[in-house]
Amino acid sequence: MKKEWKILNDCRGMNDDEVIDVLLNSREIDDYDEFLHPKQSSLIPFLELDHIREAAKMVFDVLDRNGTIGVHFDVDQDGISSGAIATRWLKHNGGNVETFINQGKAHGIRELDVRELDNIDLLWIVDSIDNSFDEYRRILNQGVQIVITDHHLVPDELLSEIENNPDIVLISSAVHYPNPELSGSGVTWKLCKYMDTLNLDDYADTLVDLAAVGIVADMTDVGVESKENRLICYNGFCNPQNTAIQKINGTYDFDAQAVSFGIAPLTNAAMRTQNNTLAKELFLSDDSKEAFMLIKELRRCKENQNLEVSTLLSSLYQQAESQLDKKCMFFFVDTEADVSGLIANRLLGMYQRPLFVLKEKVRVNQDTGEVYAHEYAGSCRAIGVDNFKAYVEQTGLGWSGGHENAFGFGVEVEDFEYFQDLILESLQDVEFVQTTNIDLWLNPEDISSWLITQLKKINRISGKGFPPITVLCSGIIDYTLATMSNGKHLKINTQYLECIQWNFDGDLDSIQGPLSVVGVLDISTFRNTGTKQLIISDWRVEG
Structure with missing residues (x-):
């Protein structure tokens, strides 16, 4: 595999302000303040979502007659966030709610047993779309109405059948919406926010952290021009209300990195180990002790999945030969x-x-x-x-x-x-070529804590469309090597930075001579002492 490092900006020798100016120009960030603090006007008007009025009316009709609404969660983090938003909003508004979720990685409603819907008047399906109308017909035949809030592409034939049936309403960012990158949790949150405006309420504002988690976890666009997604993430990151999010994140910053490496992996572990109900219950819980126990169970799921992976890998090496x-x-x-x-x-x-x-x-x-x-x-x-x-x-x-x-x-x-x-x-x-775009080439001795703090602010909302700022440090000579977690992770200690590579599969003996490392800058704080770090994505021995 041929590897190429594409250096976009050589900032060696520049001061901090010059580095930031170069970076903003390179990333095409014209309004730095708006980029860091998106305008509330970036939220696209609710009525741009086709059929949002009809969906709200269907929900309110069931609530008004004291009926029962089922919420069908999808199994990934965006689906869990979507289901938690819908369930919490319904309960806040006095709804009788039952929840459903598949086991494992099964998406959609194909595996839903319609006999479980005997007491359901309306089924709210979040973050999934089935390609065949037959799946919805078997629910409709039970006398159950359907609301779907989703973002996946919809086949034309299915869309036509849905729009011609008054008992099923689809709200999808993939259908005539200016922001097709709005995730399922974003669409679900916007329906709840719209219904709040009809109720003269603002409860959905306490659920926006769940929408932010879903947007980042589902890797929908958060680039400079994706202003609605960035606004939802900003509002969510500034106001974490969900007990699960608070307990998982602890004292760490609530940002895109926290979602990608702390929150979403627990839900993924539940999904991979057929324990989806644990994740569903966690994001619905308001009890700190219950949330703590559920997180403990999910971490055990993660340990079990990692053990299974390690066990299977040994046999796969033989297949590779x-x-x-x-x-x-x-x-x-x-x-x-x-x-x-x-x-x-x-x-x-x-x-x-x-x-x-x-x-x-x-x-x-x-x-x-x-x-x-x-x-x-x-x-x-x-x-x-x-x-x-x-x-x-x-x-x-x-x-x-x-x-x-x-x-x-x-x-x-x-x-x-x-x-x-x-x-x-x-x-x-x-010919395979792996290209790594490097935003900044910096001297290790020039990296200040202030610069890292500014880069972390820029990276706060990152992911698809706006990957975290990548830094190259070269010519590292004076360093020592160590491992962490029984050899699982690599640590390169230098005079100016602590460089860490998670899940290191290489050979320590191969690391000899001057080093160049590529990664994302961070600051690790322990007992009020900050350590400058570079989280390695790639490295090479020079020469």
Whole structure:
């Protein structure tokens, strides 16, 4: 794998103010104050969401007659946040509420047993859309109305069927909305905020932290021009109200990094270990002791998932041996845990090429018992190409869903070998290049605590469309090496910075000579003493 470091700005020798000016110009931030403190006017008018009036009326009608509303959570963090927003808003407004969630990574309502809806008048489905109207028809046939708040692309035929049925209302940022990057939790929050305006209330403002978590966790756009998403994140990060968020985050700053590395991984662990209900209950809890116990259980889930990953990896190394000459690798696992994505991440770091981690799955219709799919399904990860998902989709086989180089995938067992041949053939003449954009090239001795603090402010709302500011420090000669957590993490101690690489898979003996390190700057505070840090994403020995 060829690696390229693309240095955007050589700021060695500049003072702090000059560095910030160069950075703002490079990132095309024209109004620094507005970037850090988005204007409340950035919230797009509620009525720009198609059918928001109809959805609000359907909800209020059930509340007014003291009916029961079911909330169907999706299983990822955006879905958990969405469900918690809807449930909390309904309960605040006196609603009778029941909650539902799938187990594992199953999205949508295909696995929902309609017999559980006997006492439900309205089902509010958040953060998911099923491609077939048949899934909604079986609910409607129970006499249950449906509201959907979502952000995924909607097939034209399905949209037509929904819009022609008065008992189902879809509000989606993917349908005629100026901000198609608004996540499911953002759409759900906006419906609640709109209904607040009709009630002359402001309760939804206490739920915006959940929307911020969903936006960041689902990797929707938070770039300079994505002003609505940035505003929701800003409001949420400034006002953490949810007990789960407070307890997970503790004394750390509540920002995008806290979501990506602290909050979302616990929900993901619940999902991967078939304990989705724990995550649902955590974000609905207002009791500190209960939240503490649920967090403890989720951390145990995370430990179990990591143990499962470590156990499986040893057998996968053997599978790799016969594929080292291939430009794409295929791995098969046999486990009840949905850890294919985690395993793929680890293998990607080792083998530096596109790869699939799959397991055999038989999918059964919950109502009829009919087998509707026999497939290999799991996760794909890739580096070295801009959009590996496009290569997969060009085969015309299987399904894929997610981001360009990190997505879920499945293919019928009978089609797998043909798919494998097509992928390998399509990559035959491709040269993989991994490019890292470096915002700032700095001398380690010039990095002040003030500069790091400014960069942390800029990084507060970061993710898709605005990745964290990446810094290169080169020519590091005087350093010592250490490991943390029984060798799991690498620490490079220098005169000016403490450089840390999480989940280090390399060889300490290979680190000899002058170093260049790339990563994100931070300050670690312990007992009122701050230590300047660089969290490593890449490094190389010079020479």
